[in-house]
Amino acid sequence: MSRAVSEQKRTWTTGTAPGIFPLLGHGIAFYRRPLAFLNSLPAHGDLVEIRLGPQRAWMVCHPELAHEVLMDPHTFDKGGPLYDRLGKLMGDGLVTCRQPAHRDKRRLLQPAFRPSHVAVYTDLITEEADAVCATWQAGRTVPVTEAMMGLTTRVISRVLLSDSLDDTTAAEVRDCLTDVVRGLFVRTVVPIDALFRLPTPANRRYRRALARLHAIIGTVIAERRRGADRDDVLGTLLAATRGDGEAKAITGQEVHDHLITLLLTGAETQALSLAAAFSLLARHPEAERRLHAELDSVLAEGRRPGPDDLPHLVYTRCVVSETLRHSSPGWLFTRVATRDTELAGCRLPAGAAVLYSPYLLHHDPASFPDPERFDPDRWLPGRPTVGQRRAMMPFSAGGRKCLGDEFAMVEAVLALATLAGRRRLRHLPGYVERPPRPGITMGPRALVMACEARARATGAPRPSEPRTAGDHHVGNA
Numbered sequence: 001m002s003r004a005v006s007e008q009k010r011t012w013t014t015g016t017a018p019g020i021f022p023l024l025g026h027g028i029a030f031y032r033r034p035l036a037f038l039n040s041l042p043a044h045g046d047l048v049e050i051r052l053g054p055q056r057a058w059m060v061c062h063p064e065l066a067h068e069v070l071m072d073p074h075t076f077d078k079g080g081p082l083y084d085r086l087g088k089l090m091g092d093g094l095v096t097c098r099q100p101a102h103r104d105k106r107r108l109l110q111p112a113f114r115p116s117h118v119a120v121y122t123d124l125i126t127e128e129a130d131a132v133c134a135t136w137q138a139g140r141t142v143p144v145t146e147a148m149m150g151l152t153t154r155v156i157s158r159v160l161l162s163d164s165l166d167d168t169t170a171a172e173v174r175d176c177l178t179d180v181v182r183g184l185f186v187r188t189v190v191p192i193d194a195l196f197r198l199p200t201p202a203n204r205r206y207r208r209a210l211a212r213l214h215a216i217i218g219t220v221i222a223e224r225r226r227g228a229d230r231d232d233v234l235g236t237l238l239a240a241t242r243g244d245g246e247a248k249a250i251t252g253q254e255v256h257d258h259l260i261t262l263l264l265t266g267a268e269t270q271a272l273s274l275a276a277a278f279s280l281l282a283r284h285p286e287a288e289r290r291l292h293a294e295l296d297s298v299l300a301e302g303r304r305p306g307p308d309d310l311p312h313l314v315y316t317r318c319v320v321s322e323t324l325r326h327s328s329p330g331w332l333f334t335r336v337a338t339r340d341t342e343l344a345g346c347r348l349p350a351g352a353a354v355l356y357s358p359y360l361l362h363h364d365p366a367s368f369p370d371p372e373r374f375d376p377d378r379w380l381p382g383r384p385t386v387g388q389r390r391a392m393m394p395f396s397a398g399g400r401k402c403l404g405d406e407f408a409m410v411e412a413v414l415a416l417a418t419l420a421g422r423r424r425l426r427h428l429p430g431y432v433e434r435p436p437r438p439g440i441t442m443g444p445r446a447l448v449m450a451c452e453a454r455a456r457a458t459g460a461p462r463p464s465e466p467r468t469a470g471d472h473h474v475g476n477a
Contacts, residue, residue, distance in 0.1 A: 012065065012344035015044030034332075034442075035435055038360045047344040050355075057334075057353035058343070059360075063367060063391040065344055066356045069335055070398040073099045078400065079336030080353035085187050086440075091253065093261030094403060099338075104247070106403060108240055109258065112159065112233050113404040119307040121159060125411050126304040128154045129418035136423050138453035144278055144425065145447045148271040148415075149174050155411060156266035160233040160259055164220045173216060173263065179209035181268050184440045217259050221252070234259065266404060269329040272443025273412055276327040277319060278425045279444055280374045283433070287376055288424075290315055292454065295421040305417045313413055318376035320412045324362075324394040326374050329441040331359040333396070358393055359442065367391035425449040 017040070038059075041048045046062040057080070060066045069076045077099045087096040094105045111117065132151050136142050153174040157165045165173065183206030187196055196203055221234070229235050237258055243249030281288040294315045299305055305313065337352040348354070363371040367388055368378070378384060384392070395402035402408070428450055436442050 010064070012047060012062070013045040014047045014049075014344055014346045016049040017041060017044055017059075033435075035359065038332075038357050039363070041360070042364070045344075047346055052353070055353060057355055058346070058348065060343075060354060060356040061360060063361050063364070063387075063393075066361060066393065067390060067397055068343070069354055069356060070393075070396060070400065073102070073399050075338055075341050076335040076354055077338050078102075080334030080355070083334060083336075085184055090261040090264065091257030093257040095261050095265060099400075102400065105258070108236070108247070108250070109233065109262075109403060112236065113407045115406045118407050118410050121155075121407070121410070122305070122307045122310075122414060124158055125155055125414045126306075126418050128158075129415045130304060133419050133422050136419075136451045138423075138451055140451055141428065141448050142425070142451045143447075144449050145271065145275040145444055146174075148274040149178060149267065151415060152270040152274070152411070153177065153263075153267045156263060156270075158232075159266070159407075160262055161220055161224075162230050162232045162234075164224065164234070165216075169216060173213065174267070176209040176213040176216075177264060177267055178445075179205050180213065180264070181440050182206075182445075183209075213260065213263075214256070217256055217263070221255060221259070233262065262404075265402075266408075268441050270408060270411060272329040272441055272445070273320070273323055273327075273408075274415055274419075275444045275447045276329075277323040277412070277416055278420075278449065279427070279447055280323060280326065281319070281420070282425055282427050282449065284374050287319065287374065288420075290376075291319055291416075291420060292424075295417055299417065299421055302421060305414050309417075310410065310413065313417055314381070315376060316417050317409070317413050318379040320409060320416060321379040321392075322374060322376040325368065325378070325392055326362070326372075327436075327443060328358045328362055328394045329443045330394060330396075331442040332357050361391050361393065364391065420454075422454060424452040424454045426452060 041050075041059050042061040046060075046065055048059045048061060050057050050059055060069060078096060079098070083096050090096050092101065094102070094109060097105055128151050132147050135147070150171065154170050157170055157173065183202065196206075221238075224230070224234055224238060229239070234255075237250070237255040240247065240250045241252060241255060281291065294313065298309055298312045333356055335354045335356075337348045337350055337354065339350050341348050341350075343354070362368065365371050368391070378388070395405035395408070426449060428448065437445060439445070
């Protein structure tokens with residue numbers, strides 16, 4: 001079906017994706033060839049009915065419909081197969097909680113991630129990136145995804161817990177998060193619990209990682225309760241258990257749930273974004289050249305970037321934004337209708353699962369011409385259209401938009417600037433680009449690349465002007 005849009009009123013099209021697995025619905029198609037399956041759906045309409053096992057679900061295939069869903073969290077609340085599974089891991093944290101509890105939870109955690117506070121973390125981020133860079137020897141191969149996962153785990157754990165995790169424990173948390181995320185997706189799209197109670201190696205690995213992650217966080221909380229207060233997120237949460245001020249005291253379980261949620265959401269997606277950026281730059285030498293020219297100009301003598309450099313790292317931010325468009329780690333999300341309602345002219349019953357995919361929206365040629373092409377210039381100041389900004393939603397939109405969207409952008413820009421300023425990563429001989437394996441997140445999960453030292457240019461002019469006060473980053477679409 002084609003999209004029908006009039007100047008006066010949009011006419012939405014709806015359809016049903018043909019089923020191929022009577023018992024499992026479209027779950028196997030999602031798991032085996034997720035991108036191909038998603039790309040096939042817009043041909044059936046702007047809102048397409050699919051089946052996940054015995055459950056009916058509706059996939060939103062147009063950015064304006066996605067905004068309609070996301071801007072009405074009271075009608076389309078967090079829920080559905082994805083969040084039901086995540087709730088077993090995260091408890092009632094900020095990501096999985098239902099709308100009535102969301103405002104108080106967000107208000108508690110928001111101060112740590114406000115843009116005005118993010119600059120405080122600059123030294124922390126660049127220090128950790130510098131430590132990774134020191135381990136990358138020219139002429140050797142480097143496990144890029146593993147290194148990025150280590151970097152982002154260290155960064156978010158220091159934001160949340162200060163120095164409560166030593167290097168060995170931080171590495172263990174990294175490995176646990178990797179195993180948990182890998183096991184969550186198949187449990188979402190194939191919601192038949194009996195399959196996951198079988199004592200298979202994958203099921204045992206998932207359960208061990210989950211138990212160990214909870215044990216580590218439980219130990220950190222117990223040790224902090226016995227020690228001095230610290231100015232970090234855990235300190236804020238523990239103060240909230242005392243009910244200081246007018247806010248209702250939170251429980252110890254809520255402290256635990258919040259930390260698990262922020263660890264999971266703050267480590268894996270960032271790591272995959274950075275790994276994808278290096279992979280894309282290696283395949284697009286002109287974009288890589290322009291990035292290096294900006295870094296050589298802005299960061300004289302190879303120094304680490306600071307807060308004052310961020311407005312000048314224009315092209316670096318464009319690379320991050322285009323990576324999030326082209327290879328967004330958060331690629332599939334669900335909502336659930338809280339009441340009988342209507343969407344795109346289709347009647348949805350209470351409890352209906354509604355899905356939207358940033359990958360699908362970011363690769364719609366109606367919004368982004370030649371969507372498979374990696375082109376950071378799309379995000380230069382003044383370039384993106386209003387429609388592109390609305391279609392670009394790597395951090396979601398509306399009241400449930402990612403709490404740490406600006407922190408995530410700053411972390412990615414600073415980490416990329418620090419690492420790419422000193423090292424160049426090349427794909428190994430015989431490298432073949434393959435569709436990423438699905439998980440709760442999507443990206444290059446085992447990327448290994450060759451490391452080269454990089455000769456820095458001196459006295460190069462800045463390739464682009466700093467952004468003005470009127471330019472907004474794509475996370476605020």
